[in-house]
Amino acid sequence: MSILRDSLRDIVVVGSGIAGLTACDTLRAEGFDGRITVIGDEAVAPYSRPALSKAMLRDEDDLTSHLLPEATHGAIERRGIAAVGLDVDRQRVRLADGDEVPYDALIISTGTRARRLTPGSRSDEYTVRTLADALALRARLASRPSVVVVGGGPLGMEIASGAIGAGCATTLVAKGTPLAAHLGALLAARFHDAAVAQGLKIVATDSAKLVMRDGASVVALGDGTVIEAQVIVSAVGDAPNVEWLATTGLLTGGALVVDRRGLVRPNIAAVGDVAAFPHAGRVARVPLWTSAIDQAKVAAAALLRLDAPELAFQQYFWTEAFGISLKAIGPTPVAGEAEIVEGTGEQGLLRWRQADGRATAVALDYRVPIPKLRRVTTCSV
Ligand SMILES: Cc1cc2nc3c(=O)[nH]c(=O)nc-3n(C[C@H](O)[C@H](O)[C@H](O)COP(=O)(O)OP(=O)(O)OC[C@H]3O[C@@H](n4cnc5c(N)ncnc54)[C@H](O)[C@@H]3O)c2cc1C
Known part of the structure; x- marks a missing residue:
């Protein structure tokens, strides 16, 4: 009742x-x-x-x-x-x-x-949170500027993919391998390889900030390297x-x-x-x-309703970048070897069993083969 x-x-x-x-x-x-x-x-x-x-x-x-x-x-x-x-x-x-x-x-x-690299709003730092943000970036990319994207999460990779697709010379600045912290090493490697094959330049750094040089913003990395681009996009949380x-x-x-x-x-x-x-x-x-x-x-x-049920949370996440579509049910990142539940090396359903007993199922549609996969026949995530 x-x-x-x-x-x-x-x-x-x-x-x-x-x-x-x-x-x-x-x-x-x-x-x-x-x-x-x-x-x-x-x-x-x-x-x-x-x-x-x-x-x-x-x-x-x-x-x-x-x-x-x-x-x-x-x-x-x-x-x-x-x-x-x-x-x-x-x-x-x-x-x-x-x-x-x-x-x-x-x-x-x-x-x-969107968090920003510099506090407050700076006109030459693009972010993508709102429809207005996306329309502004889309319009800017149409003239094929050089682009640097700061942030190696799903958002940064999707924006970099869009910039590459628009024909822009694009650099992605990330802490370690892009997507590794979100998806795990194996899946991140697939996106990395596809991105590099399509022309993305990836620069690893521990820190990045915007500084002014000759009247324009540039991205300054922790080791003193400076990256210039006509468009700077931050995707930093x-x-x-x-x-x-x-x-x-x-x-x-x-x-x-x-x-x-x-x-x-x-x-x-x-x-x-x-x-x-x-x-x-x-x-x-x-x-x-x-x-x-x-x-x-x-x-x-x-x-x-006082008797309404509690949230039974099940994480679902998807991303699309560099020709790869990924859908994941269950906790991420995933570690270790995957089992192929369905499909071939080109696309299919993969599964990871976590140490705590939970499982993660990942549907991948990708162009590059995934190594180190073990084939199984059932999935009960
Ligand atoms: C570019 C982008 C890509 C994404 N891609 C994915 C994806 O592939 N997969 C996925 O699972 N998730 C993705 N996400 C995350 C997903 O979009 C969010 O989790 C989801 O939109 C959150 O919805 P929300 O209603 O909680 O918040 P929001 O969508 O942020 O809505 C909150 C609304 O409240 C308004 N608001 C804020 N403060 C006030 C105020 N004081 N008074 C009145 N209104 C206010 C905001 O302007 C906004 O309109 C993405 C997010 C972004 C930005």
């Missing part, structure tokens, strides 16, 4: 990315027929952020890859305005224009922003958008920590990239698309 919290009539969602959108849809699916108000500081409807560093940079004419189906939740949508404060006692969200929006329950889904909550008492050491059902308080949930949640023996943010969706579903239900 579900125990409904019937007193809720007004739910406010701050942040209109995929987590906010999913929360709204879930509230309706759970039968909530009260008022939902969504506050988002971007002027556009929610869109697919993963597309920004993939098809958006790669496809010549397609500017639709980021579009999501039109919302059907019937919420009041206040776009292009930021929440700048929150009064937990009076249950009100304060907006940049001075307006206050009251709530019975609140869902915080303000996501993250993200920072949660929690500043507007600074005086609320909701933050723990600067982090927005939720329980296993996504709640910070009985009537306040936090979901998506902004929220740190308990999983796999730790409390951490997992800034991934399906993580945001899964968190939002659980937390929206938890606001409405």
Whole structure:
């Protein structure tokens, strides 16, 4: 029997990315027929952020890859305005224009922003977090400038792949082998080899910063090497958008920590990239698309039903770069040898069994053969 919290009539969602959108849809699916108000500081409807560093940079004419189906939740949508404060006692969200929006329950889904090599916003340092960012970089790449990308994670590799695809002489600056920290040595080597074969120059460094030289920014590495390029893109991680909550008492050491059902308080949930949640023996943010969706579903239900289930978190991640498509279910990075579950050396399903008993399945579509694989016939991830 579900125990409904019937007193809720007004739910406010701050942040209109995929987590906010999913929360709204879930509230309706759970039968909530009260008022939902969504506050988002971007002027556009929610869109697919993963597309920004993939098809958006790669496809010549397609500017639709980021579009999501039109919302059907019937919420009041206040776009292009930021929440700048929150009064937990009076249950009100304060907006940049001075307006206050009251709530019975609140869902915080303000996501993250791109970290930068230099503090503050610098016009000649590109990042890719928003649609506006991606459109600006796409337009700049069209004139085939030389490019340096700083950051060897999935985002850095996807951007470098887009730059190479656009015909730009491109250098990637990374700590160690790109993607190794995210995927493990074997899978990272496949992306590395494909990238180098397609003309990417990879420079390993312990540190990188932007410095001014002759009126333009250059990338200065730890060993004193300087890399010049017409376009500098940083892909050096993200920072949660929690500043507007600074005086609320909701933050723990600067982090927005939720329980296993996504709640910070009985009537306040936090979901998506902004929220740190308990999983796999730790409390951490997992800034991934399906993580945001899964968190939002659980937390929206938890606001409405006291008996709503906890999050059963299963990591799912995908990336596309240099002609390789990878989809991974389960924890990464993976270490040691893989088993081929299905397919050939060119594409297929691989599996790693972790020391703690968990397994990771990886679907790979790649052009270069993967060595050191052991063939098996079943998979039960
Ligand atoms: C370029 C790129 C590629 C990615 N690729 C992948 C991928 O391949 N696979 C994968 O799993 N994940 C990928 N991700 C991560 C994935 O996109 C995120 O995990 C997901 O979008 C998080 O959704 P969210 O709703 O929590 O946050 P966001 O999408 O960041 O949405 C938060 C929204 O809240 C707004 N906001 C912030 N502060 C305020 C405020 N004070 N008031 C009002 N509104 C505010 C923000 O502007 C934003 O619109 C990628 C991310 C990026 C940037």
